[in-house]
Amino acid sequence: MRQTHYFHKAMVWLAAVSLAAMAFLAVWAHPAYAEGGLEMNTQYPGVSVKPGDSLSIPIELENKSGSGMNTNVSITAMPEGWEGYLQGGSYEVNQVYVKPGEEGASLTLHLTVPDELKEGSYTVGLQAAAENGLTDSLDIRFQVNEQNAGKGSFTSEYPQQEGAAGTNFSFSTTLINNGLKPQSYSLSSNAPAGWTVSFTPSGDSTKVAAIDVESGASQGITVAVNPPENVEAGEYKISCSAVSAEETLNMELTVTVTGTYGITLSTPDGRLSFDAYANQASDVTLQVANTGNVDLENISLNSTAPSGWTVTYDLEENMISSLPAGSTTEVIAHVKPSSDAITGDYVTSFSVSSKETSGSADFRVSVKTRTVWGVVAVALILCVGGGLGYVFKKYGRR
Numbered sequence: 001m002r003q004t005h006y007f008h009k010a011m012v013w014l015a016a017v018s019l020a021a022m023a024f025l026a027v028w029a030h031p032a033y034a035e036g037g038l039e040m041n042t043q044y045p046g047v048s049v050k051p052g053d054s055l056s057i058p059i060e061l062e063n064k065s066g067s068g069m070n071t072n073v074s075i076t077a078m079p080e081g082w083e084g085y086l087q088g089g090s091y092e093v094n095q096v097y098v099k100p101g102e103e104g105a106s107l108t109l110h111l112t113v114p115d116e117l118k119e120g121s122y123t124v125g126l127q128a129a130a131e132n133g134l135t136d137s138l139d140i141r142f143q144v145n146e147q148n149a150g151k152g153s154f155t156s157e158y159p160q161q162e163g164a165a166g167t168n169f170s171f172s173t174t175l176i177n178n179g180l181k182p183q184s185y186s187l188s189s190n191a192p193a194g195w196t197v198s199f200t201p202s203g204d205s206t207k208v209a210a211i212d213v214e215s216g217a218s219q220g221i222t223v224a225v226n227p228p229e230n231v232e233a234g235e236y237k238i239s240c241s242a243v244s245a246e247e248t249l250n251m252e253l254t255v256t257v258t259g260t261y262g263i264t265l266s267t268p269d270g271r272l273s274f275d276a277y278a279n280q281a282s283d284v285t286l287q288v289a290n291t292g293n294v295d296l297e298n299i300s301l302n303s304t305a306p307s308g309w310t311v312t313y314d315l316e317e318n319m320i321s322s323l324p325a326g327s328t329t330e331v332i333a334h335v336k337p338s339s340d341a342i343t344g345d346y347v348t349s350f351s352v353s354s355k356e357t358s359g360s361a362d363f364r365v366s367v368k369t370r371t372v373w374g375v376v377a378v379a380l381i382l383c384v385g386g387g388l389g390y391v392f393k394k395y396g397r398r
Contacts, residue, residue: 037065038098038134040126042109049142051117051180051215057140059086059107061128063098069130071098073107076137077125081114084124098130109140115215116181119144144180152178152213154242154249156223162256165233165293169225169255172202175242177213185242185249186210187221192236194228211242225255230326232293233259261357262291263299263323265350268330273364279339281310284363288320288352289328296323296354301331304349308338311348320352341367 039062049055063069072095073086085092087108098105111124122142129135156173163169177183187209189197198207202220213219225238235256242249266272266287276282290296299320303311314332323329335348344367351360 038063038069038071038128038130038136040128040136040138042138042140044140045138046141046143049113049117049122049144050178051113051144052115053111053113053216055109055111055113057109057111059109059126059138061096061098061105061107062102063100063104065130065132065134066100068097068099069132069134071096071105071128071130073126073128075109075124076127077123077139079122079124079142081116082111082122082124084109084111086110086126098128113142117144117215118180151247152176152183152242152249154240154251156251156253159252160254160256162258164258165227165231165260166229167227167257169227171223171225171253173221173223173240173251174218175211175213175221175249176218177215179215179246182212182214183244183246184210184212185244188241188243189223190239190241191225192238194231195236195238196224196226197238197240198224200224223253225253227255227257230291230293231257232325233257257293259294260292261294261296261354263296263352263354263357263359264289264291265352265359265361272361273366274335275366275368276335276337278337278341278367278369281334281336284333284335286331286333286350287328288323288331288359290323290325292357293325294356295325296356297321299323299352299354301333302351302353303333304351305335306338306341306346306348308340309346309348310334310336311350335365337365337367341369343367343369 040059041062042057042059044057047055047057061071074094075084075086078084087093087110088096088105093107096105096107109124109126122144124140124142126138126140127135128137153176154173156171159171161169161171175185187199191197199209199211200207200222201211202222211219211221223240227236235254238253238255240251240253266289267285268287274282274284288299301313301315301318301320305311312334314334320329320331333350337346346365346367347362348365349360349362351358353359
């Protein structure tokens with residue numbers, strides 16, 4: 001009986017040892033996989049996009065199984081109209097070797113978003129499947145909302161300019177279409193009367209009244225602003241608009257016209273010459289014009305004439321009290337050559353001046369003198385005529 005008992009205990013011990021050895025061999029022959037042995041992930045699982053965007057999103061594969069594995073990779077879900085592929089290194093790939101541990105494998109997901117896109121959420125699905133049966137999947141969501149598919153803009157980096165009258169102003173502007181589809185914009189302006197405004201696409205020379213802009217794109221436009229002649233100094237606002245079927249974009253430009261001063265002196269017919277007689281006043285009409293864009297005040301008239309001549313004006317103190325911008329006025333000058341002036345041409349200069357500007361003109365004065373022989377000839381003619389009249393009267397026909 002005792003021998004039987006020992007034999008039974010020996011058999012139990014032998015069985016236990018055998019089971020332990022089998023378990024050890026099983027573990028040694030088949031290494032255990034950690035939970036989630038293959039993982040596919042990205043740092044950017046949610047992205048906001050605009051129509052027409054081209055995206056490159058990094059994808060990481062992690063292998064926690066303890067041994068390297070060949071893994072099939074694929075795009076399992078793609079929104080309609082979208083295009084994409086997976087890149088490894090410099091190749092488009094559908095399988096990649098994933099090293100164990102932290103090194104893993106890196107891929108890049110390339111996507112092209114269509115030009116027309118409705119607001120909402122879109123999903124791209126990816127899958128990784130190893131040859132040993134381990135798999136994982138990844139969903140990346142793309143959001144199109146009002147912020148990145150909303151109202152466009154019509155702006156200028158420098159919307160304020162300054163210049164003298166006669167300056168033609170040019171503004172560089174940018175029209176941006178943030179909508180979900182291409183838009184055609186009508187271009188218009190609201191400028192003061194007499195001003196002209198035109199629109200020219202950047203890099204072109206053709207003036208346009210409308211322009212097409214793709215979704216998510218921008219278009220440079222040169223806005224030319226030309227004020228009228230003799231425009232008054234001051235600040236002027238020019239409103240510009242770009243109007244499509246979807247939106248109205250407004251932009252305000254500011255032009256500051258600085259004061260310009262100018263004055264000229266001439267005659268109504270432009271002639272700068274006249275006749276005069278010694279010791280006798282001759283009248284000449286002078287025309288004074290304010291060619292600037294600012295009113296002039298206290299304009300004085302002066303002259304430089306030959307010695308012994310006198311020049312006066314039909315003005316009090318030889319002064320024009322005020323002359324509005326762009327207007328003209330006439331002044332009568334009385335020119336009296338000296339009594340001993342002989343026949344010939346002389347130069348007399350007239351000038352006008354204000355605090356801000358001045359002008360002048362030289363006139364040629366032709367002096368003509370009445371000689372004594374001329375007077376005598378006239379007297380003889382009168383005497384002869386009188387004598388003949390007397391003879392006819394006294395001895396008339398008999």
